[in-house]
Amino acid sequence: MTEHSADYRRALDRAEGILGFSLAPYVDPGPSEPANAYDFTRIATEHAFNDVWPRDEHLDLRTRALVSVTITASLGILEPLRGQLRIALRNGVTKEEIVEAFIQMAVYAGVARAFDSYAVAREVFAEQGGPDTA
Incomplete structure (x- = not known):
């Protein structure tokens, strides 16, 4: 398993708070996936849960x-x-x-x-x- 960056761990923690369960099993790539699959899931997860969901100035x-x-x-x-x-x-x-x-x-x-x-x-x-x- 790939070592998660602090930003990715923060995104996963925030996702768990919003979802009520860990997102990691659904986004961590499996052994048959290419090496860059982690980049895709990490970027998408960080963007969604570090950049978008926390924005609460105009939408709660x-x-x-x-x-x-x-x-x-x-x-x-x-x-x-x-x-x-x-x-x-x-x-x-x-x-x-x-x-x-x-x-x-x-x-x-x-x-x-x-x-x-x-x-x-x-x-x-x-x-x-x-x-x-x-």
Whole structure:
């Protein structure tokens, strides 16, 4: 395993605080990957979690999480959407607010895309347990 730089360790620690679990097993390259795979995951992780997520002067973490849900849903990238939904719920976004984001999204990104994305949200809501409020 590659020795992590201080910046990368800080990004991984911040990611764990936002996600609630360690990101390292998902971003540390495996033995069959090329040597520069570490550079890719390190750069992307440091940028996301050292440069973007901590920016709170104009968007707080909760709002940034809801924006990320809407972006991934609009793009139709459903596995990353699953992660963004978990981040949003962990950081104070309500199920009702997520549903409202999908209602808004249906108008501008398309009903079919919103339905596909909402199917993922239903699964994540079920994982979270609690009253079925959405």
